[in-house]
Amino acid sequence: MCFTKKLGEISGAFGEYVNGIREVQSFSLEEVVTSEIGELLQEKILVVAKKAAVFRGISAGAVQVIQLGVYALAFYIGAKLMDDGLLDFESFNLVLWSMAFGASGMGIAANWVSAAAKGKAATVRVFELFDRIPPIDSKPWNEDGSPRDMVVPSDVNDKKGEIEFKNVKFAYP
Numbered sequence: 783m784c785f786t787k788k789l790g791e792i793s794g795a796f797g798e799y800v801n802g803i804r805e806v807q808s809f810s811l812e813e814v815v816t817s818e819i820g821e822l823l824q825e826k827i828l829v830v831a832k833k834a835a836v837f838r839g840i841s842a843g844a845v846q847v848i849q850l851g852v853y854a855l856a857f858y859i860g861a862k863l864m865d866d867g868l869l870d871f872e873s874f875n876l877v878l879w880s881m882a883f884g885a886s887g888m889g890i891a892a893n894w895v896s897a898a899a900k901g902k903a904a905t906v907r908v909f910e911l912f913d914r915i916p917p918i919d920s921k922p923w924n925e926d927g928s929p930r931d932m933v934v935p936s937d938v939n940d941k942k943g944e945i946e947f948k949n950v951k952f953a954y955p
Contacts, residue, residue: 788826795822856881 799806799815806815856878863869924930 788830792819792822792826795819853882 796819799819806812860869860874860878864871864874922930
């Protein structure tokens with residue numbers, strides 16, 4: 783079960799408690815409600831949150847290892863080329879920092895591209911919603927405000943608006 787679904791279940795239970803706060807207070811159930819919400823959080827949310835935290839930690843560590851590994855490889859290759867006399871220190875720094883800033887800019891641009899793709903997809907969905915024709919007639923009138931093709935019962939003028947209730951019962955569910 784995903785994190786948001788579990789959180790939705792807990793928020794539903796919490797919403798019931800908030801809606802019935804008078805009953806909770808009347809019966810002095812604050813401690814019971816608090817402990818139940820705490821148990822729900824402990825059982826359902828913390829387990830998933832710990833897994834997500836471990837995954838995020840591993841992925842962040844992998845990014846750091848890759849990034850620092852690329853820098854180490856660049857320094858190693860640069861040192862070899864300088865030892866062989868094929869590259870001087872100024873050229874090495876120029877290339878190294880150009881690559882570093884270029885990669886940083888490309889990373890920022892990649893984040894923007896994914897956000898732009900999500901925005902484009904959302905735009906398409908919004909316009910599909912605007913273009914949708916509802917199954918019911920949402921404009922049952924003409925431009926002048928008169929009703930369009932409405933059939934008016936012939937006995938509508940005979941009604942006086944008086945209502946009589948017989949055998950009506952009411953009870954809470």
